[in-house]
Amino acid sequence: MTYDVFMAGFGGQGVLMMGDLLARAAIFEGKNVSYYPSYGVEKRGGAATCTVVISDQEVGSPVIGQPGAAIILNQLSCDKYLEKVRPGGFCLLNSSLIELPANPRDDINLLSAPLTEIARETGGDRLLNMVSLGAYVTATGAVDAASLEKALEQALPKRNHRFIPMNIEAIKRGAALVEK
């Protein structure tokens, strides 16, 4: 089984951290993984994208033309990448910042939710990526939510471990979007 997901937003939304965490979670599950980030030279505000491929086999290309899933967090990325999602795939859109096109795609499983607002309710805008990740893994089953928790412990420096419960709460809020 192979899962590939493309994530896009602007710098500062946590796109790269989200991909990194997903990759770490999959490694905990014994999978082969590639994580390929691509971003502008700006610290904040530029385009930030990454691709994560999770597989039981050797991972071939870390770059995917038509990803099986996408997490799109801002308008610019939506205009550019929504059309690339593979037919039959899954796409999560952040409706807080994205106005849906007049004819959104009907050949994919499209979930549009006010992710930034949900993040804000949960504890802050910066939880946007965790809300998104929770929705993605619940919709696709790419990794277990429990593995994400382990990934958070590994990826975050000890001094920031006190924020982990808040992040897990955000992941759960994201998961609830799919479950209901």
Next chain:
Amino acid sequence: MSQSTPARVFLKGNEAVCYGAIEAGCRYYFGYPITPQSEIPALMSSELPKHGGQFLQAESEVASINMLLGASACGARAMTSSSSPGISLKQEGISYLAGSELPGLIVNISRSGPGLGGIDASQADYFQAVKGGGHGDYRMIVLAPHSVQEMYDLTMHAFDLSDRYRMPAMLLGDSLVGQMKEAIELRPRPEVELPAKDWIVTGKGERSEQRIVKSLFLGDGELEAHNRHLQAKAEALRANEVMAEEVALDDAELVLVAFGAAARIAKTAVRMARETGLKVGMLRPITLFPFPERHLARLAETARRFLCIELNTGQMVEDVRLAVNGRREVHFYGRPPGTGSLPTPEELYEQIRESY
């Protein structure tokens, strides 16, 4: 390191280079920052002191390559790293390393050019690396990793080859293999027997003979003999050290030839082609010098056609055509760099269908 299977560690390609170098016994790093390889000096600056080593950010690329030359002449395993424009600046020093028969690792996490170009993944430095960007009739060992594991493994191998042949070695990557993260095994350094460094200049002391490391040969016939000696080493490399990965070649009618990032993307395209019943395989040169010309000559007997894929407008394809020697058609698909211009497996699959 323990004997059991090492745990997998999630690393960037650039970071894997550092751990490979340190495991290989490299204790000296000289460099100057440039995107997309700055993780290498950054990590070396924090890791080397822990191993009793020395990190030095030089005032320029020219200074850093010459510091590498000095450290190597004293017998140390040493390295420098940069990206394309910085590697251009190092060419004089590389030529001097080659002329002086000094080992040393030069890592080029290449970006696009000419000139300042951009920071995207590019394979536009193939000619410079393989044909010699510096002056003089020399060859350099060039290894091209296509995964984070290989960034680690081939860094260690490059040091060994470089010491064995007393020749500078280059690890040629790009921002795809440099910035990508994968889980890898930090394997222990392979045990290899290397010739004693009985030429290093550490002071004459009690020794009777004087050792000289130099690239200036003015005596009658001396330089010709030196050049022939350098070429003999290149021949030995061609005979003994070629590395290439063969992917689904057994019954392949169309053979892809690609290295590094292009090969990594093409692997998925080969899989897609096989799933649709096309007899497609790939030869992936791991050593760009020495080049797997015998592999290609052999494949030219059985395959119908070749398709060379590169992230440039056509460089390695010239060597592929030389090796195939007119016996089969060699098609080319090249993608010069630009933001977001990496080819996707789907696009390469279309190229395969066109060439098949």
